[in-house]
Amino acid sequence: MTAPDTSRISPTAHYTAYVWHRHGMSVPELATPKGRALFYALSPANRLLSLAGKADLESMLLARHRVIDHLLGEAIGSGEVQQVVEIAAGLSPRGLRIRRRFPNISYVEADLPGMIKSKRVRIGAKLDERHSLVAVNALAESGPDSLQHLATLLDPTKGTAVITEGLMPYFDGVDGARIWHNIDGFLRSFPRGLYLSDYYLEEDSMRVMGARQLSGLVSWFVGGATHFPLRDDQSLVSALQEVGFADVAIHIAGDYARELSIERPQRTGYVRVIEARTTPT
Numbered sequence: 232m233t234a235p236d237t238s239r240i241s242p243t244a245h246y247t248a249y250v251w252h253r254h255g256m257s258v259p260e261l262a263t264p265k266g267r268a269l270f271y272a273l274s275p276a277n278r279l280l281s282l283a284g285k286a287d288l289e290s291m292l293l294a295r296h297r298v299i300d301h302l303l304g305e306a307i308g309s310g311e312v313q314q315v316v317e318i319a320a321g322l323s324p325r326g327l328r329i330r331r332r333f334p335n336i337s338y339v340e341a342d343l344p345g346m347i348k349s350k351r352v353r354i355g356a357k358l359d360e361r362h363s364l365v366a367v368n369a370l371a372e373s374g375p376d377s378l379q380h381l382a383t384l385l386d387p388t389k390g391t392a393v394i395t396e397g398l399m400p401y402f403d404g405v406d407g408a409r410i411w412h413n414i415d416g417f418l419r420s421f422p423r424g425l426y427l428s429d430y431y432l433e434e435d436s437m438r439v440m441g442a443r444q445l446s447g448l449v450s451w452f453v454g455g456a457t458h459f460p461l462r463d464d465q466s467l468v469s470a471l472q473e474v475g476f477a478d479v480a481i482h483i484a485g486d487y488a489r490e491l492s493i494e495r496p497q498r499t500g501y502v503r504v505i506e507a508r509t510t511p512t
C-alpha cells in the first residue's frame with residue numbers, strides 16, 4: 232500500500248526552525264525567509280495567548296525541544312545509543328548540534344523527499360559520512376521510503392534512537408499507531424532501541440488554558456486537523472505497549488523547569504515527552 236502524502240504539514244518545519252534560530256540553537260542556513268514570515272504572521276496570536284497567561288506556541292516548542300535534547304544526551308552519554316534517526320527532522324538543527332557534542336555518533340535525518348531536498352541545499356556542505364539526510368515516510372510499511380528499508384542501510388550492532396518531534400499531533404489514532412508500529416519494528420533491528428517524542432493528551436487539550444486555542448492555531452496553519460486521540464498518561468503508555476514497546480516512561484516538560492531553564496513551566500508543563508524502549512531497562 233502506498234503511504235499517503237502528508238507534505239501539507241511541511242511548512243510548520245520552517246516555523247519551528249525560525250524559533251530554534253531565534254533562541255540561538257541553530258545555524259543561519261536553517262532559518263528561512265518563509266519561517267521568519269510565518270513566525271511574524273502568527274506572533275500577534277501568540278502574544279495574545281502569552282499576555283492572557285495561557286500556553287503559547289513558542290514556549291511550548293522550546294520546552295519539548297529541550298527535554299528531548301536532554302534525554303537523548305543522557306542516552307548517548309551513558310553509551311546506550313550510538314546511532315540516531317530523527318524522523319520528520321524538518322529544518323531542525325538537532326543533528327548538527329548532537330554531532331558537534333558527540334562526534335562519534337551516527338545521525339540520520341529523515342523526512343519527506345521535498346523537505347530532504349530543501350535541507351540538503353541548506354546544510355549539505357556541513358554533512359559527513361556520519362551525518363546523512365534520507366527520504367522516509369513514517370507511514371510507509373515497506374518500499375524504498377520506509378523505515379524497514381532504512382534499517383537495512385544502518386549498522387545493526389549499534390544501540391539506536393528514533394526521535395519524532397512535532398509529528399504526532401498531525402495524525403489520528405490509527406495513523407499514529409501505524410507510525411509507532413513502524414518505529415518499534417525498525418528499532419528491533421538493533422540491540423538497544425530507544426524512542427523519544429513529544430506528545431499532547433486529550434485531557435490537557437480540554438484543561439490547560441490556551442492548549443485548545445494553540446491547536447486551533449496550528450490546525451489553521453496546516454489546513455487540516457490536529458489530533459489528540461489519547462486521553463491520559465495511562466492510555467499513552469498502553470498504546471505504546473500495544474505496538475510492542477517493552478519499557479515506557481512519560482515525562483512532563485514542566486518537571487524539568489529548573490534543570491533545563493524551561494520558560495513559563497506552569498503553561499508548558501503539559502507537554503509530554505515519551506521515552507520508550509524495545510527492551511526492558
Ligand SMILES: C[S@@+](CC[C@H](N)C(=O)[O-])C[C@H]1O[C@@H](n2cnc3c(N)ncnc32)[C@H](O)[C@@H]1O
Nearest residue numbers: 237241243244247319320321323368369396397
Ligand atoms: C512540525 S514539523 C517538525 C520539524 C522538526 N521536527 C522540528 O521540530 O523543528 C513536521 C515535519 O514532519 C514532516 N512530515 C510530515 N509528514 C511526514 C511523514 N509522513 N513522514 C515523515 N515526515 C513527515 C514534515 O515534512 C515536517 O518537516
